[in-house]
Amino acid sequence: MGNVARMEKSSETVCKIVCQYSRGRISAKDMEKLQEIAEDYRKVKNYVYDRFGGIGSLSKLYPGYTVQNEMTQSGLRGELKLPSVYFYLAVFEAIADIKSQWTRTKSKVLSLLAKNENLEPEEKHYLRYLLKVNNAFAAVLEEEPVELKSELQAKYDEVSKYVDAEKMHRYLCRQVRRYHTKLHSDRAEGFASSGKAYRYGDHGIYLASKERHKRIFVELTDGNQYGSQIYIKLYPKEGKLHIHVPVNRAARSHSDYVNQIGLAAGVYTMLTTDTGQRYGERLGEYQKEYAGWIKRQTASYNRNCKDNPGRKKYEAKKRRYTEQIHSYINCELNRLLRTEKPRTIYTVKLPKAQAAGGNRRVNGFLSMWQRGYIRKRLAQKCKEQSVELVEVFGKGISKECSECGREGNRKNGMFICSFCGYEADEKENTARNTLKRGLAGQTIH
Numbered sequence: 001m002g003n004v005a006r007m008e009k010s011s012e013t014v015c016k017i018v019c020q021y022s023r024g025r026i027s028a029k030d031m032e033k034l035q036e037i038a039e040d041y042r043k044v045k046n047y048v049y050d051r052f053g054g055i056g057s058l059s060k061l062y063p064g065y066t067v068q069n070e071m072t073q074s075g076l077r078g079e080l081k082l083p084s085v086y087f088y089l090a091v092f093e094a095i096a097d098i099k100s101q102w103t104r105t106k107s108k109v110l111s112l113l114a115k116n117e118n119l120e121p122e123e124k125h126y127l128r129y130l131l132k133v134n135n136a137f138a139a140v141l142e143e144e145p146v147e148l149k150s151e152l153q154a155k156y157d158e159v160s161k162y163v164d165a166e167k168m169h170r171y172l173c174r175q176v177r178r179y180h181t182k183l184h185s186d187r188a189e190g191f192a193s194s195g196k197a198y199r200y201g202d203h204g205i206y207l208a209s210k211e212r213h214k215r216i217f218v219e220l221t222d223g224n225q226y227g228s229q230i231y232i233k234l235y236p237k238e239g240k241l242h243i244h245v246p247v248n249r250a251a252r253s254h255s256d257y258v259n260q261i262g263l264a265a266g267v268y269t270m271l272t273t274d275t276g277q278r279y280g281e282r283l284g285e286y287q288k289e290y291a292g293w294i295k296r297q298t299a300s301y302n303r304n305c306k307d308n309p310g311r312k313k314y315e316a317k318k319r320r321y322t323e324q325i326h327s328y329i330n331c332e333l334n335r336l337l338r339t340e341k342p343r344t345i346y347t348v349k350l351p352k353a354q355a356a357g358g359n360r361r362v363n364g365f366l367s368m369w370q371r372g373y374i375r376k377r378l379a380q381k382c383k384e385q386s387v388e389l390v391e392v393f394g395k396g397i398s399k400e401c402s403e404c405g406r407e408g409n410r411k412n413g414m415f416i417c418s419f420c421g422y423e424a425d426e427k428e429n430t431a432r433n434t435l436k437r438g439l440a441g442q443t444i445h
């Protein structure tokens, strides 16, 4: 990468969720008022899910102001006496949820389509087109003729020429009806708020309530002030709340981060570099302890499954275990970046978690391994520090000798090549191959 690209990179911003916490216990009276807002917020969302989440409303979702206007006219806001800020934020949140629900439905139909052996290639091609072009998709589901902008229309006429369109539309509608479920929110966990409805001050935050001109004051543990849209999450039993604030931060860039490194991930040691440095060596230990505890809990749960008063305690302990492992992972990832000072990190694209079957104990252990979490955190930290993270193809990577390229043997965590005599830690060998493949451009884009 040239210098120009490097400089552009350093001006990138990274979105991060910052958390703020209430100090002390929120009075029961104030908590009740906050819960009332959360409850109304939930009602508004469910109303939107119910009215606009179905097949017939697809075309109203883009652009969103149709929904917004209809919600204004619905009279629901007046009925609930909810401040308009909360009302519209609930509407927008519900619309966003519905849109992601549609994305999920479409990808489900798309994956079934790929496996369907009864469809001709032209038919699959046509159906994929419908799933891709929103207006065409909406028209088909609403049983309207497909009418598109001129350039899209030409393409549509082209792909529809070779198929029985009616038959395809019936197939698509059937699939969508089968997999598209309406959303519903059962729990009122909190609500979003924006600059008009809150004000920081006096070591806390003033939140708009349902009573006119009366704000609820909540003391906070820090003095930070933000101006963006925030999310208030309530914990009524504990008498506390958390505030989630999305913050855009300029990515930091380090002039001394110049190294190219290869990494190999493992179950026992989180990450090993191409020079044999290890990060997260205690991950396996933590995981094993956690797995053992879960196993004992499950056994005792099965014995006393009739009623279980300890369930809450169990959840709390489980959360503590996860938090402990996550904080360990984050510390070790930070240490890796600080120590290795990488400009580029190459990793193997991790395979998806294996399907059930095989050795159950090992599967249980592996599923506990925080694969997805480590990958997500590494990606986020690389973004924050302007480190390039590149995935390489992983096929056969652990069997290959990083010295001569031939196939070697692995035993007790060691890699031994009988051709050239190379011997190293198995993970170190993999990390060396990863770096080699990365530098050779065998990367995934």
Ligand SMILES: [Zn+2]
Residues within 6 Å of the ligand: 401, 402, 403, 404, 405, 406, 408, 417, 418, 419, 420, 421, 422
């Ligand atoms: Zn060799």
